[in-house]
Amino acid sequence: MxxxxxxxxxxxxxxxxxxxxxxxxxxxxxxxxxxxALGWEELFGRRRLLEATGVSIVIGFFVVVCNLAIGLSAGKALALYDFFGKTVVDTLFVMPLLLPLLAITFGLHIAMIRIGLADTAAGVVFIHLVPTIPYSIRIFRNGYVSLGKRMQEQGEVLGASVWRTFLDIELPLLRSSIQSVIFLTFVISLSQYVITAIIGGGSVVTLAMVYFPFLSSANTSLVAAFSLWFALLPLLFYIGAEGLLRLFPYQRKVRR
Incomplete structure (x- = not known):
């Protein structure tokens, strides 16, 4: 039923x-x-479509990589280790989700102007970490809590180094968490419009900046085609990331 x-x-x-x-x-x-097929023809006739798509993929890729690095390390520390101020640190990691994102963006915009990151792709990648990092840390923290500390201890008892333990034990068992972070992070990064416009200053044009003005268009076929194109990118990115995960040594089947 x-x-x-x-x-x-x-x-x-x-x-x-x-x-x-x-x-x-x-x-x-x-x-x-x-x-x-006029909707699709008009869509691909847009001069900045493919350029914005490429920029969005590149920015999303670096945002995902940063989220994996920061989320794995911070999530592991919060899940498996006890240290002074742990509760405070855990709360600070969640603060970007509780505070208005625009308030954080305007504050960081001033700092980025001073250090030269305003109107650059690097600045856009940095600002996209604000709404994505809290989710990544939470996902990996829950993953490490489920994994437990004894799995690491088993690797150490068998003589594995910290690096080998991470590669051969932690990463395979955290694969579902990694997949969730990759997909969620890329979707959030791809959909950011306002903070990208503020930090990018119009110099960094992503797909969201091209897409959202079309929502008021009377051409329903064009809007539908653009919506499908917009939704297809996270799926293709996830498939590509899944292919890379299968290249890891622990994913290969042993031939007998």
Whole structure:
């Protein structure tokens, strides 16, 4: 019975909306029967589309890498070690989610102007860490809590170094957490419009800055095509990241 409920909910809230969006993108504006690819042709006719897509992928990639590095180290420390001020540090990591993001952005914008990061891609990557890092730390903290400290101790007893323990024990068991962080971080980074416009100053044009002005367009086919293109990028990025994860030594099947 539960499986039928699940597929019913999936069909109503996922399959049908996406199918309607696909249908709208391949028909004329205001019609669902007149087949036309004008929406996609007009989309790819936009001069800055591919450029903004490339910029978004590059920025998202570096944001994901920074989140993995910071989230793994901070999540491990909060989950497995006790130190003075741990509660305070844990609270500070969550503060960006509790404070208005625009207030943080305006404050950091002044600092970035002084150090030369304003109107640069590096500054955009840095500001995208503010809404993403708290989630990454939480995800990896929960992953390390589930993993426990005894798994590390087992590796040390068997003579493994800290690096080997991390590669052969922690990373394989944290794969689901890594996958969650990669997908969530890229989606959040891709959807940032206001903070990207403020820090990027119009010099760094991402897909969100190209996409959101189109929402008021009367061309429903173009909006549907743009929405599908926007939603396709996180999926392709996740597939690419999954392919890289499978290249790790512990993912290869031993041939007999």
């Amino acid at each position: 539960k499986i039928y409920v699940f597929w019913t909910i999936f069909a109503l809230f996922v399959f049908f909306p996406i199918s309607l969006l696909v249908l709208q993108s391949f028909t004329s504006p205001g019609s669902l029967t007149d087949v036309s």
